[in-house]
Amino acid sequence: MKRFRDPQWFLILMFLGIIGSVPLIQMVVEVRQEEGVRVFEVFHQKPTAANLRTYERSLEAANWAARASRPWIQFAQFEWLKDGGAKAAIGNEGWYFYKPGLGYLLARPERAKVASTTQDPLPAIVDFRNQLAARGIRLVVMPAPNKESVYPDRLTPRAEALHGVLAPRTQDLLDRLRAANVEVVDLFKGFSQARQAAGSASQASLYLAQDTHWSPAGVELAAKLAAGHLLELGWVRPGLVDYRGRPAPIERLGDVLRMLQVPAIERRVKPETVACVQVVRRDNGELYQEAADAEILVLGDSFMRIYQRDEPGVAGFIAYLAKELKQPVMSLVSDGGGSTLVRQELQGRPAFLKNKKVVLWEFVERDIGLGLEGWKLVLLPPPVIPNSPGRVTDPAALRQPTAPPKAN
Amino acid sequence: MxxxxxxxxxxxxxxxxxxxxxxxxxxxxxxxxxxxxxxxxxxxxxxxxxxxxxxxxxxxxxxxxxxxxxxxxxxxxxxxxxxxxxxxxxxxxxxxxxxxxxxxxxxxxxxxxxxxxxxxxxxxxxxxxxxxxxxxxxxxxxxxxxxxxxxxxxxxxxxxxxxxxxxxxxxxxxxxxxxxxxEHTVPRFAAGVAIFIAGFAKKILLANPCGLVADSVFNAAGPCALDAWIGVVAYTFQIYFDFCGYSDMAVGLGRMLGFEFLKNFDAPYWSESITELWRRWHISLSSVLRDYLYIALGGNRKGEGRTYFNLAVVMLLGGLWHGAKWNFVVWGAFHGLLLAAERWRGKLSFYGALPRPGRIGLTFLLVLFSWVLFRADNLTLAVEYYQAMFGLGPTGNTAPLLAATIYTPYHLLILTVCTGLVFQPWQAHDWAMSPVTWGRTAVLVPLFVLSIMAMFAQDFNPFLYFQF
Known part of the structure; x- marks a missing residue:
């Protein structure tokens, strides 16, 4: 106890106590949870740089002290210093933005030039288009605009004159896609026009205030634009099924806030009321259902999932597209995996391509620069040629010749 | 690690x-x-x-x-x-x-x-x-x-x-x-703990948030003039608190093991000339370059012209030591030129006649300019950045959004604290190295706890000097 009366000893003991107690308590916690003591896992694997990084990340993620204190620090920063950390940017009037999306919008275009091949979307898109063409299926791509691109004016009053901004990398990709004869549903133009036409006050927002995703109004507009594009191309004809809407409002705490993982913030912010509308058959009032033999396959990420598979269900883009086209469609959705993962899923489930005439491939705009797993080439299983059961044809022979992609 | x-x-x-x-x-x-x-x-x-x-x-x-x-x-x-x-x-x-x-x-x-x-x-x-x-x-x-x-x-x-x-x-x-x-003694270990905590706090609480601001601006397309200035000021603080913080931690750890390392930074932004700056910034590198390169080249013993040449060579190589890019060479040349010019004036800066705050301010401004070369990815981008600082570059329509991300109360608070800390001669290093009292302990322990909690909450934690 004498030592505690000396400030030097006190400082040393406090320091050693802090750095020593955290791992000791962690070990006790892990022993009690019968998970095995994580810190010793380093001896069970080859000491490669990758293994060491994974090990370090797992220690950090499991740390009880970090888990207990992080929410408080983040709450203090959020509440008192108006800082949303690495995930969130705080806008006006209850609007929140996803910081990596904002970073994508603000980044100088030169940064894109250093990207490796798997970070450039164009080769993967063109290759996918060619593989589908070999099966007689057409591809239409639909980048879903980041919220930051459509509502920059909700981030700061200084941007009130901006009703839509196109990020340099997005513009570059759209130009190169058109040059490579890839069909694109241009939601950027459509959303911007809708915002300008409606003025700033009266129109229902196309995006949710607390979320990275679009609102039911945004879903409806996107579906209208996509359906209009497909019909205009003549690749799809309107079907015969008549659908109508049925209101199904929900309350939703936005994903930007949930990503912070700070319960105090989640308790403090009121969830948004979202005026969802489910799609039902006009004849019997049944909820819309997908059909395996549909002519259209929709691939996408969480923009396809929201309201469709999330609550209230059957009120998302896919149902609305079906309503606009008057026919059911088929879908394959991978959360956050619009760039590569969804195609990898399709690779493992080739039955999804049966009877298809058109694939509509949606990915969120920020994936152009930040896509999970990058933009890998994914080889679909070889198509089976009709009238020649069991005969597999070399896909390379079926691939359509295209102009080489522009150098990135 | x-x-x-x-x-x-x-x-x-x-x-x-x-x-x-x-x-x-x-x-x-x-x-x-x-x-x-x-x-x-x-x-x-x-x-x-x-x-x-x-x-x-x-x-x-x-x-x-x-x-x-x-x-x-x-x-x-x-x-x-x-x-x-x-x-x-x-x-x-x-x-x-x-x-x-x-x-x-x-x-x-x-x-x-x-x-x-x-x-x-x-x-x-x-x-x-x-x-x-x-x-x-x-x-x-x-x-x-x-x-x-x-x-x-x-x-x-x-x-x-x-x-x-x-x-x-x-x-x-x-x-x-x-x-x-x-010797392994309690006072030495305690001083080591104190200086380690001071360095740890500099890095976590000051350098990292400044780095976020600097990165946002340097990576942005078409920042406006004010944002460009704030960006380079943030980088100026980041590199100082990052490197000085790391050096303090190194000195502190050394003391915990019984070693005595000399301090590596001594209020560099409080310098009145570039010559003085290099006596206060990365002192160990400056002295190694002086003793093993400048003096080996002849130092100031071979005439005036040769002295200027030696200074320029040392700074060019010093620049190249920091990184294999032309930016660093130009950065070294810039400092070499300023040092040679000050040597020509008898180790006095061109603005030596100004009152002290003016001399400190102008030295800081020169250093700030040179950090653009240090931070930009290449020379072309450095030139573009200089243009943006003087309103000569194109300002992108996203400039208001950039402003919204950098002028948050959090960033402004950190930048204000940094300004207060660098523009005075009193150094955390000296404070922490003096005998540990109850008063210091009452500051250091909560500071360490706060820094650790902030570390838990940070995703952005680079160390700038690792690349060098």
Whole structure:
């Protein structure tokens, strides 16, 4: 106890106590949870740089002290210093933005030039288009605009004159896609026009205030634009099924806030009321259902999932597209995996391509620069040629010749 | 491993200290070496092989240089061979891609065929440990140091984890005696804890948030003039608190192990001239460059013209030491030019007649300009950034959004605190190194807790000097 009366000893003991107690308590916690003591896992694997990084990340993620204190620090920063950390940017009037999306919008275009091949979307898109063409299926791509691109004016009053901004990398990709004869549903133009036409006050927002995703109004507009594009191309004809809407409002705490993982913030912010509308058959009032033999396959990420598979269900883009086209469609959705993962899923489930005439491939705009797993080439299983059961044809022979992609 | 990570603070350091203080004194250097190899190999295990190879090589060269009966010519050849070998390693790993890339650009300009450039990974901290080894060899050759008696002592000196990857650059002659015998006392350990906490807080609470602002602006397309100025001010604070914080942590860890390292920063932004700045910034590098390069070139002993030339060469090479890019060369040339000009005026700045705040302000402004070269990815982007600072570049329509991300109350608070800390002569290092009192303890313990909690909440935690 004498030592505690000396400030030097006190400082040393406090320091050693802090750095020593955290791992000791962690070990006790892990022993009690019968998970095995994580810190010793380093001896069970080859000491490669990758293994060491994974090990370090797992220690950090499991740390009880970090888990207990992080929410408080983040709450203090959020509440008192108006800082949303690495995930969130705080806008006006209850609007929140996803910081990596904002970073994508603000980044100088030169940064894109250093990207490796798997970070450039164009080769993967063109290759996918060619593989589908070999099966007689057409591809239409639909980048879903980041919220930051459509509502920059909700981030700061200084941007009130901006009703839509196109990020340099997005513009570059759209130009190169058109040059490579890839069909694109241009939601950027459509959303911007809708915002300008409606003025700033009266129109229902196309995006949710607390979320990275679009609102039911945004879903409806996107579906209208996509359906209009497909019909205009003549690749799809309107079907015969008549659908109508049925209101199904929900309350939703936005994903930007949930990503912070700070319960105090989640308790403090009121969830948004979202005026969802489910799609039902006009004849019997049944909820819309997908059909395996549909002519259209929709691939996408969480923009396809929201309201469709999330609550209230059957009120998302896919149902609305079906309503606009008057026919059911088929879908394959991978959360956050619009760039590569969804195609990898399709690779493992080739039955999804049966009877298809058109694939509509949606990915969120920020994936152009930040896509999970990058933009890998994914080889679909070889198509089976009709009238020649069991005969597999070399896909390379079926691939359509295209102009080489522009150098990135 | 990085000092401001959980793996270091909660696992490496406690285990290291526990074992260190339970070992007999004779085994402590061996333990330092082993632990330092783990610390270093944490990034990439094969890096340790390279460090071990150069350590063995330099130890043996040291034996050759100090061999009884060696003629001056033999000693000269041995030191030359050692310097060339060390610099060859450094040159290959750090400058090969830069040199090959530049050559390819020249070939392309004259229409000749370019060659494939080998992708070389830069081993972290190679510049620092190469300099450590070179000071050993050169001090032996000059007779300023005696050869290491044991390999364990020498390898502990080269690998010593506190200063291994980002300095301060410690000379063998400074540490030789301490490697043989050093005191482990409560006041020294407590001072080490205090200075470690001060450095840790600088890095976590100040450098990292400033880095977020700097990165946002430097990566943005078309920032407006005000944002560009704020961006470079933020970087100016980031690099100082990052590097100074790391040096403080290194000094603190050294003290915990009984070593005395000199301070590496002394209120550099409080300088009244560029000459004074270089006496206060990265002091260990400045003194190594002065003693082993400037003086070797003749210093100021060979006439006025040669002095200016020597200054310029030292700063150019100093710039290149920081990184294999033309930005760093131009940055070194900029400082070399200013130093030569001040030397010409009798070590007085051109604005020496101004009152003190003006002299400090203008020196800061010159440093701030030079940091643009340091931070920009290449010279073209540096020029664009200068244009943006003076409103000569195109301002993107996203400029208001950039402003919204950087002028948050959090960032403004941090920038204000940084301004208050750098524009005064009082240094956290000196404060922490003075005897630990209850008052200091009452500040240091909560500061450490707050810094650790902030570390838990941060995703952005780079160390700028690792690349150098």
């Amino acid at each position: 990085v000092f401001t990570t959980q793996i270091f603070v909660f696992y490496f350091l406690p285990v290291f200290l526990l074992v260190y203080y339970n070992l007999p004194c004779g085994w402590r250097n061996v333990w330092i070496t082993l632990a330092s190899y783990v610390f270093y190999g944490w990034w990439e295990p094969w890096f340790t092989g390279l460090m071990l190879f150069t350590t063995v090589m330099d130890f043996l060269w040291g034996k050759v240089i100090t061999r009884p009966g060696a003629t001056p010519l033999q000693r000269k050849l041995a030191v030359l061979a050692c310097v060339v070998t060390n610099l060859s390693f450094l040159g290959f790993f750090k400058y090969y891609m830069f040199a090959a890339g530049t050559l390819n650009q020249i070939l392309a300009a004259v229409g000749a065929r370019q060659f494939q450039v080998l992708q070389v990974t830069l081993p972290i901290g190679i510049s620092f440990y190469t300099f450590h080894s070179l000071t050993y060899i050169l001090d032996l050759y000059r007779g300023h140091a005696t050869p290491a008696k044991s390999f364990s002592g020498f390898s502990a000196f080269v690998a010593l984890f506190p200063d291994l990857v980002a300095g301060p650059i410690i000379r063998y002659k400074t540490l030789a005696e301490q490697l043989r015998e050093r």
